[in-house]
Amino acid sequence: MRIAYLDCASGVSGDMTLGALVDAGVDLAAIQAGLDSLAWPDNTPNCRLVATQVKKKGFRATQVVVEHEPEHAHRHLHHIQKMIDGGSLTPRAHTLATAIFRRIAEAEAKVHGSTLEKVHFHEVGAIDSIADIVGAAIGWDLLNVDEVHCAPVPTGSGFIQIAHGRCAIPAPATAELLMGVPLAEHPPTGPVVGELTTPTGAAIVKELAKSFGPLPAMTIERIGFGAGQKDFDHPNVLRLVVGTKGGAASATSDAASTIVVLETNLDDSSGEAIGDCVERLWAAGALDVSLSPLQMKKHRPGVLLTVQATPADAERLATIVFRHTTALGMRRQTVERIVLPRRKATVETPWGDTSGVVATLPGDAGERFTPEYEDCKALADRAGVTVSDVSQAASAAWGGQ
Numbered sequence: 001m002r003i004a005y006l007d008c009a010s011g012v013s014g015d016m017t018l019g020a021l022v023d024a025g026v027d028l029a030a031i032q033a034g035l036d037s038l039a040w041p042d043n044t045p046n047c048r049l050v051a052t053q054v055k056k057k058g059f060r061a062t063q064v065v066v067e068h069e070p071e072h073a074h075r076h077l078h079h080i081q082k083m084i085d086g087g088s089l090t091p092r093a094h095t096l097a098t099a100i101f102r103r104i105a106e107a108e109a110k111v112h113g114s115t116l117e118k119v120h121f122h123e124v125g126a127i128d129s130i131a132d133i134v135g136a137a138i139g140w141d142l143l144n145v146d147e148v149h150c151a152p153v154p155t156g157s158g159f160i161q162i163a164h165g166r167c168a169i170p171a172p173a174t175a176e177l178l179m180g181v182p183l184a185e186h187p188p189t190g191p192v193v194g195e196l197t198t199p200t201g202a203a204i205v206k207e208l209a210k211s212f213g214p215l216p217a218m219t220i221e222r223i224g225f226g227a228g229q230k231d232f233d234h235p236n237v238l239r240l241v242v243g244t245k246g247g248a249a250s251a252t253s254d255a256a257s258t259i260v261v262l263e264t265n266l267d268d269s270s271g272e273a274i275g276d277c278v279e280r281l282w283a284a285g286a287l288d289v290s291l292s293p294l295q296m297k298k299h300r301p302g303v304l305l306t307v308q309a310t311p312a313d314a315e316r317l318a319t320i321v322f323r324h325t326t327a328l329g330m331r332r333q334t335v336e337r338i339v340l341p342r343r344k345a346t347v348e349t350p351w352g353d354t355s356g357v358v359a360t361l362p363g364d365a366g367e368r369f370t371p372e373y374e375d376c377k378a379l380a381d382r383a384g385v386t387v388s389d390v391s392q393a394a395s396a397a398w399g400g401q
Contacts, residue, residue, distance in 0.1 A: 049067075149216050221243045369395060
């Protein structure tokens with residue numbers, strides 16, 4: 001079972017959630033396509049998601065910003081529901097987006113003594129908030145996890161100015177949404193004056209999270225960091241951890257595991273487009289991606305694109321191929337693979353430490369150490385030596401242990 005964990009040491013908001021999803025490999029273009037499909041009113045400015053790499057107190061993260069022209073509109077729930085209903089979202093994304101907005105509407109109606117039909121969306125009805133919520137719903141659908149768990153949620157302290165005036169943090173609707181959710185006293189660095197968790201973030205975790213507590217037993221597959229807009233004395237990031245439930249995953253055993261192989265022949269996609277697609281597939285969690293030369297009909301040169309995926313990721317990765325190449329069809333087969341038990345290790349070289357993977361060979365053949373290329377390249381670039389120099393030194397260091 002694939003699960004996700006939201007480590008919200010610095011709170012949670014809609015844009016932080018979007019950033020974490022994209023950083024964990026969800027295709028930003030697919031989220032944008034879903035937003036573009038919504039039934040936006042004719043006078044609504046276009047919105048565009050822009051993702052950039054930023055640093056928050058020394059930690060890298062992805063920051064997603066919604067760019068749009070200024071607007072002045074207060075919407076009701078039925079306005080937003082009409083926009084969602086008119087889009088081409090998947091059933092799961094549609095249901096999640098609708099549920100999140102309804103939670104916010106119920107909270108707003110309660111704190112203002114109004115009804116679902118009459119309550120106004122102010123900040124949450126703005127274009128950027130709609131893009132954050134619907135975009136997050138699309139992103140969670142694309143992430144394709146079976147369960148979501150969440151850390152206790154810090155809210156921050158002090159006051160915030162909202163459409164109804166100056167309010168204590170957490171804002172009334174945020175506090176209403178967080179009823180029943182364990183709250184963290186403050187981030188690890190100490191109390192923070194400012195809003196850490198927004199109504200949008202509160203509604204997302206309340207709708208998604210099956211439980212609140214420490215990181216569950218899991219085998220980690222990928223990690224994404226989503227940056228908040230503000231800067232504090234601590235890293236203002238939301239960490240998204242995705243993996244397989246339980247402490248022992250079949251992917252690290254020497255028994256056979258089931259994977260899906262996707263293949264398609266390409267003879268009319270540019271080399272740049274194919275290369276871009278390969279990078280997106282790796283970022284989205286493909287187990288392996290390879291290209292092989294082909295001779296196709298009418299003697300045209302072509303490329304065989306082969307993708308290995310977990311069964312849970314297959315549909316999402318196929319969508320990336322269809323979106324970013326000229327493929328019209330794809331072969332799909334389920335196969336068994338054998339994977340050696342493996343673990344991470346770190347060794348010391350003359351230029352610094354580098355990590356690697358230790359594989360246990362069958363029988364009594366011992367272990368094999370393979371240095372991580374990216375670590376070796378970083379050390380080589382910094383020291384002015386070759387990657388081969390660092391890799392050989394790392395292998396020698398492992399052999400000497």
